[in-house]
Amino acid sequence: MPNAKHQANSLLYMVCGRDIALRCPRPCSSGRNTLAKTRVSYDSFRRLAVRCCFFVCFWLSVICFAPSFAMAATAGSAAFQQGAQAYADGKFEQSASLFGEAARAMPSPGTLHNLGDAEWQCGHVGPAVLAWERAHWLNPLDRNTRTNLRFGRKAAQLDAPDLAWYEVCSAWLPAGWWDWIACLSFWLALGLVTLPGALRWRKADWHQAVAAAGFAIFLLTLPALVGVETRSKLGIVLQKDTPLRLTPTNDAQVIAKLPAGETARFERKRGHYLFIRTVMTAGWVEQGELGLIAGPLQE
Numbered sequence: 674m675p676n677a678k679h680q681a682n683s684l685l686y687m688v689c690g691r692d693i694a695l696r697c698p699r700p701c702s703s704g705r706n707t708l709a710k711t712r713v714s715y716d717s718f719r720r721l722a723v724r725c726c727f728f729v730c731f732w733l734s735v736i737c738f739a740p741s742f743a744m745a746a747t748a749g750s751a752a753f754q755q756g757a758q759a760y761a762d763g764k765f766e767q768s769a770s771l772f773g774e775a776a777r778a779m780p781s782p783g784t785l786h787n788l789g790d791a792e793w794q795c796g797h798v799g800p801a802v803l804a805w806e807r808a809h810w811l812n813p814l815d816r817n818t819r820t821n822l823r824f825g826r827k828a829a830q831l832d833a834p835d836l837a838w839y840e841v842c843s844a845w846l847p848a849g850w851w852d853w854i855a856c857l858s859f860w861l862a863l864g865l866v867t868l869p870g871a872l873r874w875r876k877a878d879w880h881q882a883v884a885a886a887g888f889a890i891f892l893l894t895l896p897a898l899v900g901v902e903t904r905s906k907l908g909i910v911l912q913k914d915t916p917l918r919l920t921p922t923n924d925a926q927v928i929a930k931l932p933a934g935e936t937a938r939f940e941r942k943r944g945h946y947l948f949i950r951t952v953m954t955a956g957w958v959e960q961g962e963l964g965l966i967a968g969p970l971q972e
Contacts, residue, residue, distance in 0.1 A: 750775075753784055760787070765794040776804075782812035789821060798829050799911035799933035799964075806909060806966040813844045825934065832952055834907055834936040836900075843900030848967070851901055855894040862887030905967035908949065910935040910958070917956035921946035929954050939965060 756771030769791035776784045789804035802825050808818045826833060836844070843851065865884040869876050913933040918925035921943045931937070937949035937958075946957045 750779075752778065753787075756787065756791070760791055760794075765791050769795055769797075769800075780807075780811065782808045782815055782818065785811065786815070786818050786821070789818075789825075793821075793825065797933075798825065799909055799913070801825060802829075802831070802934040803909040803911065803964040803966065806907075809844075810848055810966050812847055814847075829932065829934050831932065831934045832936070835952060836904070839896040839900040840904045841900070843897040843904055845897075848901045848905075851894055851897045855891055855898060858887040858890040858894070862891065905965070906939045908937050908939050908947075908963040908965045908968075910937060910962065911964055912962055915958055915962045917949075917954065917958060918946070919956060921948070921957045925957065928956050931958070937963060939963065 752771045752775035756768045756775060759765075759771060760768035769788060772784060772788035772791055776788055785804045785808035789801045789808065792801035792804055802822070805818055805822050805825065808815065809822065812818070823833075825831075846854075862884040865880045865887070868874070869880055910931045910933055915931040915933070915935075916927040917929040917931055919928050920926070931951070935951060937951045939947055939949055940955075941948045942960070943957075945960045947960055947963055948957055949955065949963060
């Protein structure tokens, strides 16, 4: 005859569907659960730390650079408005000066394009072509700037620059875009290769696909980056009949006279003289007689 303990266990089994002995957890499962919870907590903390680092870096960059950008934009906007009004009134010399001030405060394709228009109206072929080239450097997608360059060179009987294939590719997009595309594609691909293992994420097929695409885009940007670097050495002759010297000295023999707006490629510098190469010849000019299309704006 069953004892009282066995009857109690049988009754509980009928009610709950399992024996009371099965309710007791196994000793080993408690330690396993604790280890899993510790591992999850560590992974969560590491992901939170990475996010906090990105957040802090972003806001530090905003706090450091936003005031200077705002001040430059305010000064450039006022000069731009005054230059546009002077251009509408036919005061082209004043307009060119104001547009130049606005471009030095905050360079932009529109401001440089208008600066070129004002310089052309003043009869300054070299500074006009240089301003249009700088606008095209910042935004090669602007059709009006390309039209002005073709018109100006045709009117002044100037040759277009002779570009290599990788320099032509670099002119498809603004020069600064290639750096961002190369940087983002490289780090995206590298992150998708390394981060899933470091953060113990589950690897997926799309990780490898996106990483392969990122590396492919990075490799395709390399010729364009080389083209940007070599194209930044192009310059425009600023003054009419600029003497091209045989040596970098004041009393050097003049081997040619360059027209204003002529495109030349800067190769090296000695003192305040620059060695340049045009389509037809090569020689030395003074530093102030050549403006680089990727160089700083002069007063």
